[in-house]
Amino acid sequence: MLDRLLSPVQTLGKFALLLARAFSSIDEIGTYWKNFIDQMVRIGIDSIPIVALSSAFSGAVLTVQTAYQLETSFIPNSIIGSIVVPSMMLELAAVITGFILAGRVGARIAAELGTMRVSEQIDALEAMGLNSISYLILPRVLAGVIMFPVLYVAACLIGISGGVAIGHFGGFLSAQEFLDGARQFFKPFDPFFGLIKSVTFGFIITAVACYKGYFTTGGAEGVGDATTEAAVQSCVFILIADLILAMLLL
């Protein structure tokens, strides 16, 4: 009983210690520069197509649905832009990108590190005299924290473009009306808030996945469990962090 009660505390302690060890060796990142660049490409650049696709559709669907809800002659069409753009910046671009990357990036990291653990590749790194945490975890978490805001900006731009395009070609409102509406209620804090979210989500996804993968036990089944848990728990923590950030900063 006591073990079950202590388990979350132990997990949190283990997670904190792993990250502390990773970031205490941040001066070694130069040694693992190639690995760091490689992770930035894998986590960031390689994710652009799926992020672009999802954000374009999100922006388009949001525009269509907003237009549907405001279908009255008393409200000017430009209000659609005033609603869609902040919604993308404040919520959708970061959260949808977060969910997609929890699956794409989080699952991949957990599976990769988990396989390295069960096939003794992590032991081999340590046995050679390398700091496996510096080599494996630090580049991934840093790459996530750095590249996720880049993906967020891309998601915002592509999502808004999707909204403009569907508004124009769907006959809901002109591009000019959309952008006028966006400018009318634009707050510089909105994209800043989205960037804070994206950094937080990037950290959550990569750190949770690294933790799950690094401490994988039990062979192929263990790798499968680690992969699933990394994706699911990242999504849960994203939702919790989303609410906390909204309550603290808005």
Place this chain on the structure above:
Amino acid sequence: MIQVDGLYKSFGDLDVLRDVSFEIRDGETLAIIGRSGSGKSVLMKHLIGLLQPDRGRVSVDGVDLGTVSYEELRQIRTRFGVLFQGGALFDSMTSAENVAFPLTYFADMTGEEVQNRVDECLHLVNLADVGPKKPSELSGGMRKRVALARAIALEPRYILYDEPTSGLDPETSNTIDELIRTLAQEMNVTSVVVTHDMHSVLTIADRAAFLHDSRLHWMGTVEEIHQSPDPVLDAFVKANEYHVGNPSAIPSARSTPE
């Protein structure tokens, strides 16, 4: 020299090692033998600090691994080459990149010198032409030989082999045994071979340490193995000979009435 003093290790309720003490002399090849699950690999991981003992100590060249910082431990580990049971090759890299990996981080070499050393190591394990291949394109025996090439790349003082011949056919096993013997002689390294393959032990080792019931049950030279009156060791050796097809060791054949 590696010294193991009063080593205890357990996982949960399971005692894996109890009061294990022995030393590994410079230049010798020591085989650690015992049944599956007897703690051989656990013991090997203690020799390089991958596992920490619950009690007791492991010293390498007079330095107690339990008292050094992580940075010092990493420094000590560069004196070792380790061949893991499955090879533990990095599957995202080619064979040549795997062998070059420790050189990239720990050797003060130019790119050309690294390439030359990689070629030399792969040639030493008779796999000069597999450099561009990924581990997934290699057979089990070839993977172990590439892993061996990686283990010797930095010219270590100590090489640890974890079940180097397990899962291999007899011919490939002989090739690996031959390599271990050649490396021990040519590079004058101290070797520790974890195995339950008595044929390997008799071929490559100078001494053997037999683990049984979580303890170091017997230790001696390979010549003494067959002369030992110890019934537990005798049963292990006989079972092993029976397994590899030595008819004289088959219990029923030996008990045939005259």
